[in-house]
Each structure stands twice: as structure tokens, then as C-alpha cells.
Amino acid sequence: MKISDKIRYVGMNDRQTVLFEHQWPVPEGVSYNSYLVVDEKIALIDTAAAAFKDEFLSNIKEEIGDRKIDYLVVNHMEPDHSALQAVIRNEYPDCTIVTNAKAVPMIEGYQGLTDNIKVIKEGESLSLGGTTLQFYMIPMVHWPETMVTWCPEEKTAFSGDAFGCFRAVPEGCLVDGFVDFKEEMTRYYASIVGKYGQTVQAALRKVSPLGIERICPTHGPVWEKDIPEVVGWYDRLSAAKLERGVTIAYGSMYGNTAKAAQAIAQELENKGITVKLHDLCEENYSYALADVFLYDTLIVGSPTYNAGIFPPVQSFMEALKARGVKNRRFAAFGSYTWAGMSVKLLNALAAEMQFESVHEGLSFAQGYSSDKFNASEIVDLLI
Numbered sequence: 378m379k380i381s382d383k384i385r386y387v388g389m390n391d392r393q394t395v396l397f398e399h400q401w402p403v404p405e406g407v408s409y410n411s412y413l414v415v416d417e418k419i420a421l422i423d424t425a426a427a428a429f430k431d432e433f434l435s436n437i438k439e440e441i442g443d444r445k446i447d448y449l450v451v452n453h454m455e456p457d458h459s460a461l462q463a464v465i466r467n468e469y470p471d472c473t474i475v476t477n478a479k480a481v482p483m484i485e486g487y488q489g490l491t492d493n494i495k496v497i498k499e500g501e502s503l504s505l506g507g508t509t510l511q512f513y514m515i516p517m518v519h520w521p522e523t524m525v526t527w528c529p530e531e532k533t534a535f536s537g538d539a540f541g542c543f544r545a546v547p548e549g550c551l552v553d554g555f556v557d558f559k560e561e562m563t564r565y566y567a568s569i570v571g572k573y574g575q576t577v578q579a580a581l582r583k584v585s586p587l588g589i590e591r592i593c594p595t596h597g598p599v600w601e602k603d604i605p606e607v608v609g610w611y612d613r614l615s616a617a618k619l620e621r622g623v624t625i626a627y628g629s630m631y632g633n634t635a636k637a638a639q640a641i642a643q644e645l646e647n648k649g650i651t652v653k654l655h656d657l658c659e660e661n662y663s664y665a666l667a668d669v670f671l672y673d674t675l676i677v678g679s680p681t682y683n684a685g686i687f688p689p690v691q692s693f694m695e696a697l698k699a700r701g702v703k704n705r706r707f708a709a710f711g712s713y714t715w716a717g718m719s720v721k722l723l724n725a726l727a728a729e730m731q732f733e734s735v736h737e738g739l740s741f742a743q744g745y746s747s748d749k750f751n752a753s754e755i756v757d758l759l760i
């Protein structure tokens with residue numbers, strides 16, 4: 378598929394996988410993007426996931442026929458992009474792998490390849506004829522070896538997983554508006570890259586002055602029209618520039634904590650406050666995580682379970698902690714039967730994450746009723 382005269386898309390959509398990384402639901406699919414830069418020499422930038430070997434090779438042949446690939450540029454070694462390196466080397470035995478020093482042992486460890494590897498450094502260039510590739514290290518976005526390949530003549534950044542998102546790409550790879558992909562970019566960011574906000578910020582400072590007019594990431598559409606929106610959104614996510622709004626995330630076995638969650642949500646809506654309600658038992662926690670990366674307030678509900686937090690809620694809290702999420706306004710609630718512990722334990726986790734407690738928490742014994750549980754006690758403190 379032609380992105381420009383020189384740049385071709387040779388990636389693919391995966392509509393079969395239910396859970397990306399066996400963790401993240403991809404109901405609208407996911408793409409593994411790979412690109413060719415075609416000039417006097419031909420460079421392939423990243424490969425694809427193992428299951429797509431035949432499609433990948435056929436996409437390449439469709440673009441370059443019998444010509445050979447001279448360089449395989451490795452921006453990122455996660456196997457969704459690196460799994461077909463040995464296949465490429467087998468098909469094009471003379472192709473030189475071009476990458477940075479940190480990727481070299483990973484290439485050996487995953488693919489068993491050790492020869493004909495050109496190790497490049499920050500800012501180094503590789504000429505393909507009329508076009509050039511330059512390499513900029515963006516360590517920990519989101520692995521140590523991650524780098525961006527920049528093509529100055531095409532003003533194109535091959536950005537790896539940065540600016541990537543879940544959701545299959547439309548025909549032609551380009552989209553009219555960022556808005557359709559915003560949610561899935563946020564969820565991808567929160568799930569996979571979210572721990573590395575500071576290194577993403579450093580990467581943005583490095584690549585922003587390049588004058589990017591096209592971004593070719595490894596997942597999701599190629600960005601041309603919407604560059605300021607896409608870069609701005611990434612800046613917002615990584616710098617944790619939060620909007621006023623409330624994420625309510627809860628789990629419930631018998632529906633009592635759920636009713637309390639709904640009562641809080643209703644009360645917030647009545648007061649005109651943005652509210653996002655997530656049932657952690659019904660949906661993957663990545664959906665709630667995405668909202669935590671957007672909004673400044675988090676309210677978490679859990680029944681007491683074996684003197685602890687209900688496991689689906691515990692997992693969600695641990696996911697926040699693992700991503701270094703901090704500085705949210707926080708309150709907890711939940712039902713118990715004989716000795717309520719969940720609210721106390723949720724508060725303790727929130728304190729560890731430097732959340733600001735807006736309320737000491739509302740626990741209630743046994744069944745939910747509006748007499749026992751006054752949602753406005755929390756909500757009034759949020760206004």
C-alpha cells in the first residue's frame with residue numbers, strides 16, 4: 378500500500394486476537410504496521426507478529442517484486458514487531474540489520490541472529506540514495522532499545538509504539554479525524570506505555586523540533602493531517618494534564634457495591650460533573666485505566682472479601698500503582714457483612730500513591746439502601 382512514492386505500508390490488521398498480549402481486549406482489532414522505504418536501496422522498518430509470516434512476505438513482494446531488501450531497521454524488539462526478523466533474513470540473506478547497541482543482544486536472544494548487524498548511534502544517518510534515514514533513541518518508550526527512525530526528505534517519523542493505538546487500520550492507513558482513534562490510543566497508552574510518562578516527555582522534546590509531517594507508528598493509522606492533535610494528546614497523557622472529571626471503578630459480587638456506585642454516578646451527573654462508570658467485573662480494567670489517565674478524580678468501590686479488597690478491584694489498584702499513577706483526588710466505598718476492611722485498605726493504597734483523600738470513605742453493612750449510603754456525602758466534597 379502506497380503511503381507516498383517512497384514509503385509503502387506492508388503491515389496487516391489482526392482481527393482474530395481477542396486479548397492483545399493476552400491481557401488487553403481488542404474488540405476492533407489491532408494492526409502490526411511495517412513500512413518499506415524504497416529508493417536506490419530498500420529499507421524495511423520493523424517486521425510483524427509471528428502469525429502473519431505469509432501475509433507479510435506477500436505484502437513486501439507486492440511492493441518491490443523481485444528487488445531485495447538492503448536494510449532491516451529495528452526500532453523495537455517486542456515480538457509483535459520483531460517476530461519475523463529471521464524470516465526476513467532467510468528470504469533476503471544479504472540484508473543488513475540496522476539498530477542500536479541495546480537491541481543487539483535481544484535480536485540474538487529472540488531471533489538467533491548475530492551477523493551482518495550495523496550498530497548505529499544517536500543522530501547517525503543511513504543513505505538509501507535520494508532519501509536518508511536518521512536514528513533517535515527514545516529509551517523506555519516503552520522498552521530500553523526503543524528508537525525513532527526519521528526520514529528528513531519525507532518529513533516522516535517511524536515512531537515504533539509511540540503514537541500507536543488499538544483498532545485495525547482502515548484501507549489506505551490514513552484517517553480523516555483523530556477523534557475515532559482517540560479512545561483506543563488512550564487505552565493503549567494507559568495499558569502499555571503508561572508507566573513511562575517521563576521518558577515519553579523526553580522523547581517528545583527530542584522529536585518535536587524535527588518538523589514532523591507524517592507519523593508512521595507500529596499500531597494504528599498513519600498520521601498526516603492530525604499531527605498537532607496526536608502529538609498534543611500524547612503530551613497530555615504523558616504529562617498527566619488532567620481534566621476535571623470522575624472515574625468510578627468498582628467490583629461487586631451481589632450488586633450492593635454496584636448500586637452504591639450507580640448512586641454516586643447519578644449524583645455526579647445531577648451536579649453536571651463528568652463521570653465515567655466502570656464495572657471491573659464486567660470489563661477489562663484497561664477501560665477504567667484509560668479514564669484514570671484523563672480525569673483528576675478517582676472513586677473506587679469494593680466489597681470486603683476475606684478481610685481484604687475484592688480481587689478484581691485489588692488488581693486494578695495494583696495496575697495503577699505499577700504505572701506510577703499519582704495525584705488524583707480519591708474516595709472509596711463498599712459493602713461488607715461482619716467487619717468492613719475494603720475501604721480502609723483502599724485508602725491505604727491510595728495514600729501510598731500520593732492520592733489526595735477527599736472523603737474518609739463510605740462503607741455500609743449488608744444490603745444497599747439510600748438510607749445507609751448517602752452518595753452526596755462524597756459528591757458534595759468534589760464540587
Ligand SMILES: Cc1cc2nc3c(=O)[nH]c(=O)nc-3n(C[C@H](O)[C@H](O)[C@H](O)COP(=O)(O)O)c2cc1C
Pocket residue numbers: 628629630631632633634635679680681682683684685712713714715716717718742743744
Ligand atoms: C468469599 C467471600 C468473602 C467475604 N469476606 C468478608 C469479610 O472478610 N468481611 C466481611 O465483612 N464480609 C465479607 N464478605 C461479605 C461481603 O463483603 C458482603 O456480602 C457484601 O455485601 C458483598 O457486597 P456486594 O453485594 O457488592 O458484592 C465476604 C463474602 C464472600 C463471598
Ligand SMILES: [Fe+2]
Pocket residue numbers: 453455519538
Ligand atoms: Fe511495544
Ligand SMILES: [Fe+2]
Pocket residue numbers: 455457458538595596
Ligand atoms: Fe507494539
